[in-house]
Amino acid sequence: MTQLGIIGLGKMGGNMRERVRAAGIEVVGYDRNPDVTDVASVEELVSSLAAPRTIWVMVPAGEITSSVIADLADRLEPGDLVIDGGNSRFTEDALHAALLAERDVRFLDVGVSGGVWGLENGYGLMVGGDAADVERTMPVFDALRPEGPREEGFVHAGGVGAGHYVKMVHNGIEYGLMQAYAEGFELLEKSPIVSNVPGSFKAWQRGTVIRSWLLDLMVRALDADDDLSDIEGYVEDSGEGRWTVEEAIANAVPLPVISAALFARFESRQDDSPAMKAVAALRNQFGGHAVKSSE
Amino acid sequence: MTQLGIIGLGKMGGNMRERVRAAGIEVVGYDRNPDVTDVASVEELVSSLAAPRTIWVMVPAGEITSSVIADLADRLEPGDLVIDGGNSRFTEDALHAALLAERDVRFLDVGVSGGVWGLENGYGLMVGGDAADVERTMPVFDALRPEGPREEGFVHAGGVGAGHYVKMVHNGIEYGLMQAYAEGFELLEKSPIVSNVPGSFKAWQRGTVIRSWLLDLMVRALDADDDLSDIEGYVEDSGEGRWTVEEAIANAVPLPVISAALFARFESRQDDSPAMKAVAALRNQFGGHAVKSSE
């Protein structure tokens, strides 16, 4: 019988446990939060699974993921398999795979898309690693992915790192798509002639070239707040957009749209722009154009 | 009984005639092409419809649309209604409405989205004009729009011009969306680590944040030519993207993504870039960096 261990039961991991269980797979989850964990420790998680084990790590990318994987490397047996399903940078994957390989523990990296909707709709899965490891995990992937043809919600994209690479590009595209809709929203809001902006977005949902899931979500947002006046235009970024631009630079790929979307987020978080202070200062210097005092 | 006249039976108009007829509405179409026209002349089109008439103009934007509308102004009677369903710039609409109003002929502008798929899927409709004129045309709009709730494929966006304005913004967004997917495609193609690019696009179709109709079309394109090697990276633009950026400038709306997508098309059509000649010349001047001869 198929078993799965999950480490990390937050917004994503918790829902994934539920979805895999609903598919009839036995899942043991561990989280530091005692309210949601199934076992008291990683040690107990490992001992409660029969070898060869499959353990899905779903914790914040970076140092936390690395320390969880290092800990697993110490506890697991040859033939066990670790899956990093978090938003790790693809460059981390080879390091993690090598660390585990020293103990003959296998590794897959999986990019997971779908957000809070994944529990209901299923998650888009992008996987990197060896074919045999992918094959043995297929029941879990089938439980997590959306209904419909497997290849429309799942891909084995290449060797170790390819899953996170494809997820990184996915998120870069996501930045560009959101910014495109956002620019259209601003232009309609400023239009002297269009009186029904929310209705325009709603009407784009069927039949048009720009219909999409993000558009559906924009309609949901406008249903709740028809001019978004309750929301501040302040947008965080979580890494993948930066990595996408950096990877484009490394490969000499022009990325004007995705980089513009990233920079728009940086700007959104500035109270005042040092760059624009400089432009204001220059205009004042050559043309005597008035500047606004910062006070 | 509802009747509709259509002038212009090309790729769009011909399919629209078919879709409206399939809804049980009597349609008389005129086109200069004798193979597709129902009547021999605009004169005959007008005389074959009972007053008050509704005539949908579906011809190329610009001078052709203006001349057709001017001709109709001479032929129609008070209470008749002219609809411009082409990709006219919204600034034309007030002129056309005023011209027709001199004869007490009504006017609606309609942005139509859906391309060659509209016959089967229905067309997204964005309408500008007076509510009474919209109301009387509703049976035609219901025939053309996609199935499902009316407001998800149809909007009365405002007064004269608002329909084409919303369509213009729709197309501007479309530019941005396509460029975002395209940048992602190039990055994946250049990736040293991803071996299954078409499969990655295919896997984004379900569950992911970036699923959309354009993504489905990208999958279709990659199914036919898995690295797009048969296609040259040469992209026309048809006006709406330019107008979107111009309108943004007129309203002081920052449009970094949509403008970048527009400029990428301009670049795609250049054999050599005068701007980059200048940069090459400058580098040569200050640093002695070699230039490539244009021969």
Added chain:
Amino acid sequence: MTQLGIIGLGKMGGNMRERVRAAGIEVVGYDRNPDVTDVASVEELVSSLAAPRTIWVMVPAGEITSSVIADLADRLEPGDLVIDGGNSRFTEDALHAALLAERDVRFLDVGVSGGVWGLENGYGLMVGGDAADVERTMPVFDALRPEGPREEGFVHAGGVGAGHYVKMVHNGIEYGLMQAYAEGFELLEKSPIVSNVPGSFKAWQRGTVIRSWLLDLMVRALDADDDLSDIEGYVEDSGEGRWTVEEAIANAVPLPVISAALFARFESRQDDSPAMKAVAALRNQFGGHAVKSSE
């Protein structure tokens, strides 16, 4: 003996009167402001000059320039010459020239660069119109332009409109140059490793590839306020940047840098960005990411 009439004695026109007079040319200036004007009316200006007259119009672009030129068309005689030295859009020039031509009055358009420094340094001059008209005005141009070879501060760029066209492009370039320095300033300010930002700008003034007059002005600004903390990052735009981008669009010229500089100014004037509200709303919808309340 050479005479010149000037209409408009503001920041630019007043200094130009002084510079032309210093070259020994008789100048009669008119301004609505009685404190600076030489004569009481345009009528008096015209009557105080001997035919064939040369009258330099230096008033705000747009309706004011058009009305002044229309008024002159009524007052001048065949063979007189009107020069528009303001920042008119080049598309206006043909209209003004045609209006004047009905009375056999000649027309030149002149782009003038140099700002408040022009009185001392001379003004860069870009001229459009017929060669004979340029020739007869040469003493005035020589008085206004900087010392040094004539062709390094003066160009007859083409027929009517070419002067303002070249000035428009000049200003577009200016937008790009300022933004490039400004981005460098912000990056240095944010650098964890550079402790002497004003000194870095100062050190770029000699020997480096990026030395320029704008850089010298940046040093002046930093001398007065070493981190620009007294200035708000709020930047107006006065038309030429917008026209440059619009003209690029009309000619299918990619303009990523100049357009980015223009959009940065638009952004600088927004208290909150509607576009970024939309991005924040979308992230909240799909990922449950928190949004900032606008209150």
Added chain:
Amino acid sequence: MTQLGIIGLGKMGGNMRERVRAAGIEVVGYDRNPDVTDVASVEELVSSLAAPRTIWVMVPAGEITSSVIADLADRLEPGDLVIDGGNSRFTEDALHAALLAERDVRFLDVGVSGGVWGLENGYGLMVGGDAADVERTMPVFDALRPEGPREEGFVHAGGVGAGHYVKMVHNGIEYGLMQAYAEGFELLEKSPIVSNVPGSFKAWQRGTVIRSWLLDLMVRALDADDDLSDIEGYVEDSGEGRWTVEEAIANAVPLPVISAALFARFESRQDDSPAMKAVAALRNQFGGHAVKSSE
């Protein structure tokens, strides 16, 4: 008496040797090229200088610089000083300084600007490291920098790494400046109204807001080839532009202009754009728009 060792006598290092010698400083240069070297080996270079030595490394950034510095670490004595004057990434400097510090050898990083003109005009110098090390090298810096006030061609910008950091930003600005002029050039070339493009650039040299050394170089280039028809629009990039954008991303600094200039270079080197293939494919899919065959 002041002595200097230089390793690397290429286009830059060779000219710098000449300039420092002209200032009366004894210089011993080493290069692998026997035609230009003063000594037969680094060993001989070291032995020919009296302790405490100052050795300026002027070799290609990256592995070559690192290996030269590692070799020097083995050969030098406590109190000696190594200067990296190449275009190293600032992140390398701390590593090199630490390596040398193990032997009590000092380190300065110096960004050098001026290209092939530096021999005649002097070099702009941006220095990172400790004040005492800067002080003892001042005679060399004074020999290399342009005439005029020291602070207009030299800056001690901060600790180790700051010199290369400021040079990196200098080059990023340079990318933006060049692209701004280049876009202006293309727009003038495409203008239907301007007949004298080279003359327009020439006329911008005095009095205008956009006058600069790069503009002077553009005039030189146009003097030799008035429409740049002999040059292909193909532009390399050498690292600093990429690092500037990466550093901006690391510090959340929006860099729309400099990144656009970088991407324009990437595009200039592509025979065909994979991204634009994708856009062409999408337009074909939804609208039946014809694509160009790549054959």
